Amino acid sequence: MSSEQDLGITESKQHNTGEWYAEVVIKAGLANYGPDGMSGFIVTRPRGYALWEAIQQELDSKFKATGVQNAYFPMFIPESYLEREKDIVEGFDPEVAWVTHGGHDELEERLAVRPTSESIIAPYMAQWVRSHRDLPLRVNQWCSVVRWEATETKPFFRTKEFLWQEGHTAHETHDEAWDETMTRLDQYAELYEDLLAIPVLKGQKPDHDKFPGAHKTTTVEALMPDGKSVQAGTSHHLGTSFAEAFDITFSDEDEETQPAHTTSWGLSWRALGALIMTHSDDQGLVLPPTIAPEQVVVVPIWQEDTKDDVLDYADEVADDLADSGVRVELDDRDERNPGFKFNEWELKGVPVRIEIGPHEVEDDEVTIVHRPDGESITADRDDIGETIQEHFDEVYAKLYAAAEENLDDSVREADSREEILGTLGQHGGYVKAPWCGDEECEEPIKEPLAAEIVMCPFDDEETVGDDETCAICGDDATQTAYFAKNY
Amino acid sequence: MSSEQDLGITESKQHNTGEWYAEVVIKAGLANYGPDGMSGFIVTRPRGYALWEAIQQELDSKFKATGVQNAYFPMFIPESYLEREKDIVEGFDPEVAWVTHGGHDELEERLAVRPTSESIIAPYMAQWVRSHRDLPLRVNQWCSVVRWEATETKPFFRTKEFLWQEGHTAHETHDEAWDETMTRLDQYAELYEDLLAIPVLKGQKPDHDKFPGAHKTTTVEALMPDGKSVQAGTSHHLGTSFAEAFDITFSDEDEETQPAHTTSWGLSWRALGALIMTHSDDQGLVLPPTIAPEQVVVVPIWQEDTKDDVLDYADEVADDLADSGVRVELDDRDERNPGFKFNEWELKGVPVRIEIGPHEVEDDEVTIVHRPDGESITADRDDIGETIQEHFDEVYAKLYAAAEENLDDSVREADSREEILGTLGQHGGYVKAPWCGDEECEEPIKEPLAAEIVMCPFDDEETVGDDETCAICGDDATQTAYFAKNY
Structure with missing residues (x-):
C-alpha cells in the first residue's frame, strides 16, 4: 500500500472536473503517467487493467456469440499501404508515428505504427475472400494503436497509445454490411448500459466527420457529468471504398465478380475513462458491482x-x-x-x-x-x-438512474444560432436543432464554443418535419443535429 | 473455404521439415506471411489465433492463481532508458526498431519499439515499491514485441514481431526471487506437458548465454522432430542489477533501505510453433484435444x-x-x-x-x-x-508418448569434441557432455555445426563427478552441458 493512496481526493468533481478525474485515476491506483520524454503515454496499473479485462471479456463473448473470430495483424503498416486509400492517408497522416530504422539500418520504406488497421487487413481479406461462400468474413483484434496527437494527456480519454479492439468484416451486400454495422453498435450500447451503468445515445456522425473513406459512421455517445459528450464507440459502414482500393472481390452465385461491402468498428479504453468519470465522487472511485475487482x-x-x-x-x-x-x-x-x-x-x-x-x-x-x-x-x-x-x-x-437523470435533463432544444450557443454555454449537455446537413453550418457553433455536432439520430424522417428549417442558415432541414462539447 | 486448402500437403515432414512446416501453417489456415516490404512479419489467422488464445487462457489462470496481476506499459521505450542497464543496451541494440518521427515532426529522443520491457517497467516498480509490505510485486503483460533480426521468417518460431507474455516481479530476498523464477519455469513446463502434449527439459542457460544483466537464466527446452531444440520459455533471476540501475529499493523491517531482487519470465507464440511441428504429419495439422478449436x-x-x-x-x-x-x-x-x-x-x-x-x-x-x-x-x-x-x-x-519416445531416444552422451560432433551430426538431438563452464569450449562445436549448449541441468552436483573433465579442454568439469542445434 503506497503512501500516496492514504491522502484522499483533494479536488472537487463539480468545480475542477479535469483535475479531480486525474487525481482519482492516480490515487485509486489505476494508472500512472508515462516516463519523461513520453508525454501522452500512460502506464496502466493492475487495478486499471483489471477493469479493461472485464470490458474485454464481456465484449469478446458478445462478438464470438455473433460470428466474430479474433486474429492478429502486424503492428506496422508500410507507408505505401496507407496511401492506397487516399482518404485514410489524408485522415491519419499528421498523427502517425514512423519507424524509420531497424537495428543500425535505415529502412527502404518507412513503416507506420498502426493508427488503425484497415490498410493492412484489407489486402488479406482480398486473399481470403474468393467466393460468396467465404462471406461474411468477420475478424477482430485486441491491440494497441498509436495516434500522435499533440494534446494534453488525459488518462484513458486522450493518450498517444491506446488499447482497443478493431473489428473488420466483409459482406455480399450493402444491406448486410449495414446490419453488421448496427449489430456492433448495439453491442457497444449494451456494454455501456449493462456492464458500466451508463446510458448512451445512438446515432450517426455528420458526413463531414465520418471515418476517412466510410459510407457512414455510427456512434454511441455518453454524457459526462461536466456536460461534455464522449464518443464511446464507433461502427463504420465502409461501403465498397476499401474493397475497391484493396481488391476485395468475390464471385457471386452467378459467377460474376463483385466488390465486397466492408465494415469496421472499434471500442477503446476510453470506455474506462467514461466509467471512472461518470460514477466517481469526491471520495474517490465508484464502480458498479458488475465490474468491480472487489465487489x-x-x-x-x-x-x-x-x-x-x-x-x-x-x-x-x-x-x-x-x-x-x-x-x-x-x-x-x-x-x-x-x-x-x-x-x-x-x-x-x-x-x-x-x-x-x-x-x-x-x-x-x-x-x-x-x-x-x-x-x-x-x-x-x-x-x-x-x-x-x-x-x-x-x-x-x-448508479444507472443517476447517470440517466443527468442525461435526460441535459438534452435541450434550440432553433437559432444564438439559442444553441446560449444553451450550450449555460448548461452544456446536448442541444438538438434542425440542420441542413452542411458542414458550414457547424462552424458558427464550433468557432466560439468548441462544440460540434456529435451525432444525428437515426430516425430523422420522423424527427425533422417537412416545414423545419436549419437553425443556422434557414434552408430546409434534413437532419436533427445534437450539438455538444466533447472529449 | 479457399481453394488452397483443398490441395493437401505436398512436402514431407521427414525429408523437408522446414518446407513441410511452412506448408502446414499456411494450408491449415493458421497464418500468412506479411506484406511486401515487411519480411519477418506474419498475419495470424483466426485458426492460429484461437490456439494462442487457448495458451493465453491456460497460462493466465496459472499466473493469477499464484499472485500475478496483469498490467500494460507503453510499447515505446526512450533510448536513454534502454541505456540505463548497460547489458540490456548491448544485448538488444542491434535488434531494435526505432521510431524517429511523430506526425511531421522529428522526435527529440528516438523511441525503441519494445524488444522486452524491463527498462520501462523497472522505473515504475521503483515508484510503487517503498516498503517490504509492498513486496512481492508481480505484474505481467500480454503484448507484442519487436526484434529486428535479419533471418529467414519461420512463422511463430522466428518473426520480427511476436506475441508473448512478459512477467516482472520484485522480491525482498535473493531466495524468494529464485523461488519465483522456478515457479514460472515449472508453470511453463506444465503448459507444455499438460496442454500441448510436449515433454520438456528444464535447466539453466550457460553464463555466456544469459539474458542481458541476469544473475541466472532458466529455460524449458523442447525437442523438435528434426532433432533441433526449441527454447520454449525462459525465466530469469535478475539479481539486483535492474534494481540498482533503476533504483528499486525498499525499507526492510528494520527501516534499512535495500535493493529489491527482481525476476522476469516470458513465453511467446513460439509455443505454437513447437505444438504444430511436434505433432503434425504429412496429412496436415495434428492437435491434442486439449487445445483443438474443434475437438x-x-x-x-x-x-x-x-x-x-x-x-x-x-x-x-x-x-x-x-x-x-x-x-x-x-x-x-x-x-x-x-x-x-x-x-x-x-x-x-x-x-x-x-x-x-x-x-x-x-x-x-x-x-x-x-x-x-x-x-x-x-x-x-x-x-x-x-x-x-x-x-x-x-x-x-x-501424442505425448510419441514425443516422449523421440525425446528419450535423442539424449546421448559423449566425452570428446569428436564424439559430440559425430553424434550431433549423425543423429541431432541432445548430446550431453561434461563441461568446464568456459564459453571457449563451446566454440569448437558451434563453429562447424551451428550447435550450442542449449542448457545445463540443475542438479550438476549429482551429475558431474569429482573426477570428470571437460569433454573439450580436459580441465575439471563443473557442469553437464546439453549440446544441440536449435531454432
Missing part, C-alpha cells in the same frame, strides 16, 4: 474483548460470500482502524461494504453499506450470498 | 435412401456432444463427399472424427477415428459425451 469488503470492528468473536464471524461471512461466487476482500489488518479502512476502500471503488461489530455477531446480522450514497441496511446473516446479489442490483440501479 | 467432427455417410435417417442421427449425436461441453462440428455439406471431408478435417487438425452411416444408425453405435494414427473404434451411441472424453485422453496419451 464487497468486509470490515470487522472490534474492541480487545470482542476481537476474537468479531474476527471469526467476519471470516465466516467472507467465506460464505466467496463460496457463492462474490469477489470479496476481508480487511482484518490490525494496524489500521475502521475509519481508515472505510476511506481507503471508498477511494478504491468497492461498491458494497459489510461492517461487522459485536452487535452484528450477537444478532446474527450484518450491516451493508452502499458505496454511491452511504445507505446503510441491516440484514440477516443467513443467505448472505443471495442477499448481497440484491444489493448489487440496487447499487447498479442507483 | 470432434461428425461426418455423416449416406446414400439417397438413407440420407434422412443418417442426418437425423448425426445431428443428435452432435447435439449430445455439444451439450456435454465438447467442441464439435457437424459436417453435413451436400456438395462434398466423405473422403474429401476426411482429408480436409485432417489437414485442419481435428483430433477425433465420428463417422455415421446406416450401419451405425441401425446398431445404435458410432465409429470413432483417432487423428494421429487412424485407429478406428466402434462405440455405443449412449453416453457418447462420456465415451468421447476417454478417447480424448487416449489421443492425448498417444
Whole structure:
C-alpha cells in the first residue's frame, strides 16, 4: 500500500472536473503517467487493467456469440499501404508515428505504427475472400494503436497509445454490411448500459466527420457529468471504398465478380475513462458491482474483548460470500482502524461494504453499506450470498438512474444560432436543432464554443418535419443535429 | 473455404521439415506471411489465433492463481532508458526498431519499439515499491514485441514481431526471487506437458548465454522432430542489477533501505510453433484435444435412401456432444463427399472424427477415428459425451508418448569434441557432455555445426563427478552441458 493512496481526493468533481478525474485515476491506483520524454503515454496499473479485462471479456463473448473470430495483424503498416486509400492517408497522416530504422539500418520504406488497421487487413481479406461462400468474413483484434496527437494527456480519454479492439468484416451486400454495422453498435450500447451503468445515445456522425473513406459512421455517445459528450464507440459502414482500393472481390452465385461491402468498428479504453468519470465522487472511485475487482469488503470492528468473536464471524461471512461466487476482500489488518479502512476502500471503488461489530455477531446480522450514497441496511446473516446479489442490483440501479437523470435533463432544444450557443454555454449537455446537413453550418457553433455536432439520430424522417428549417442558415432541414462539447 | 486448402500437403515432414512446416501453417489456415516490404512479419489467422488464445487462457489462470496481476506499459521505450542497464543496451541494440518521427515532426529522443520491457517497467516498480509490505510485486503483460533480426521468417518460431507474455516481479530476498523464477519455469513446463502434449527439459542457460544483466537464466527446452531444440520459455533471476540501475529499493523491517531482487519470465507464440511441428504429419495439422478449436467432427455417410435417417442421427449425436461441453462440428455439406471431408478435417487438425452411416444408425453405435494414427473404434451411441472424453485422453496419451519416445531416444552422451560432433551430426538431438563452464569450449562445436549448449541441468552436483573433465579442454568439469542445434 503506497503512501500516496492514504491522502484522499483533494479536488472537487463539480468545480475542477479535469483535475479531480486525474487525481482519482492516480490515487485509486489505476494508472500512472508515462516516463519523461513520453508525454501522452500512460502506464496502466493492475487495478486499471483489471477493469479493461472485464470490458474485454464481456465484449469478446458478445462478438464470438455473433460470428466474430479474433486474429492478429502486424503492428506496422508500410507507408505505401496507407496511401492506397487516399482518404485514410489524408485522415491519419499528421498523427502517425514512423519507424524509420531497424537495428543500425535505415529502412527502404518507412513503416507506420498502426493508427488503425484497415490498410493492412484489407489486402488479406482480398486473399481470403474468393467466393460468396467465404462471406461474411468477420475478424477482430485486441491491440494497441498509436495516434500522435499533440494534446494534453488525459488518462484513458486522450493518450498517444491506446488499447482497443478493431473489428473488420466483409459482406455480399450493402444491406448486410449495414446490419453488421448496427449489430456492433448495439453491442457497444449494451456494454455501456449493462456492464458500466451508463446510458448512451445512438446515432450517426455528420458526413463531414465520418471515418476517412466510410459510407457512414455510427456512434454511441455518453454524457459526462461536466456536460461534455464522449464518443464511446464507433461502427463504420465502409461501403465498397476499401474493397475497391484493396481488391476485395468475390464471385457471386452467378459467377460474376463483385466488390465486397466492408465494415469496421472499434471500442477503446476510453470506455474506462467514461466509467471512472461518470460514477466517481469526491471520495474517490465508484464502480458498479458488475465490474468491480472487489465487489464487497468486509470490515470487522472490534474492541480487545470482542476481537476474537468479531474476527471469526467476519471470516465466516467472507467465506460464505466467496463460496457463492462474490469477489470479496476481508480487511482484518490490525494496524489500521475502521475509519481508515472505510476511506481507503471508498477511494478504491468497492461498491458494497459489510461492517461487522459485536452487535452484528450477537444478532446474527450484518450491516451493508452502499458505496454511491452511504445507505446503510441491516440484514440477516443467513443467505448472505443471495442477499448481497440484491444489493448489487440496487447499487447498479442507483448508479444507472443517476447517470440517466443527468442525461435526460441535459438534452435541450434550440432553433437559432444564438439559442444553441446560449444553451450550450449555460448548461452544456446536448442541444438538438434542425440542420441542413452542411458542414458550414457547424462552424458558427464550433468557432466560439468548441462544440460540434456529435451525432444525428437515426430516425430523422420522423424527427425533422417537412416545414423545419436549419437553425443556422434557414434552408430546409434534413437532419436533427445534437450539438455538444466533447472529449 | 479457399481453394488452397483443398490441395493437401505436398512436402514431407521427414525429408523437408522446414518446407513441410511452412506448408502446414499456411494450408491449415493458421497464418500468412506479411506484406511486401515487411519480411519477418506474419498475419495470424483466426485458426492460429484461437490456439494462442487457448495458451493465453491456460497460462493466465496459472499466473493469477499464484499472485500475478496483469498490467500494460507503453510499447515505446526512450533510448536513454534502454541505456540505463548497460547489458540490456548491448544485448538488444542491434535488434531494435526505432521510431524517429511523430506526425511531421522529428522526435527529440528516438523511441525503441519494445524488444522486452524491463527498462520501462523497472522505473515504475521503483515508484510503487517503498516498503517490504509492498513486496512481492508481480505484474505481467500480454503484448507484442519487436526484434529486428535479419533471418529467414519461420512463422511463430522466428518473426520480427511476436506475441508473448512478459512477467516482472520484485522480491525482498535473493531466495524468494529464485523461488519465483522456478515457479514460472515449472508453470511453463506444465503448459507444455499438460496442454500441448510436449515433454520438456528444464535447466539453466550457460553464463555466456544469459539474458542481458541476469544473475541466472532458466529455460524449458523442447525437442523438435528434426532433432533441433526449441527454447520454449525462459525465466530469469535478475539479481539486483535492474534494481540498482533503476533504483528499486525498499525499507526492510528494520527501516534499512535495500535493493529489491527482481525476476522476469516470458513465453511467446513460439509455443505454437513447437505444438504444430511436434505433432503434425504429412496429412496436415495434428492437435491434442486439449487445445483443438474443434475437438470432434461428425461426418455423416449416406446414400439417397438413407440420407434422412443418417442426418437425423448425426445431428443428435452432435447435439449430445455439444451439450456435454465438447467442441464439435457437424459436417453435413451436400456438395462434398466423405473422403474429401476426411482429408480436409485432417489437414485442419481435428483430433477425433465420428463417422455415421446406416450401419451405425441401425446398431445404435458410432465409429470413432483417432487423428494421429487412424485407429478406428466402434462405440455405443449412449453416453457418447462420456465415451468421447476417454478417447480424448487416449489421443492425448498417444501424442505425448510419441514425443516422449523421440525425446528419450535423442539424449546421448559423449566425452570428446569428436564424439559430440559425430553424434550431433549423425543423429541431432541432445548430446550431453561434461563441461568446464568456459564459453571457449563451446566454440569448437558451434563453429562447424551451428550447435550450442542449449542448457545445463540443475542438479550438476549429482551429475558431474569429482573426477570428470571437460569433454573439450580436459580441465575439471563443473557442469553437464546439453549440446544441440536449435531454432
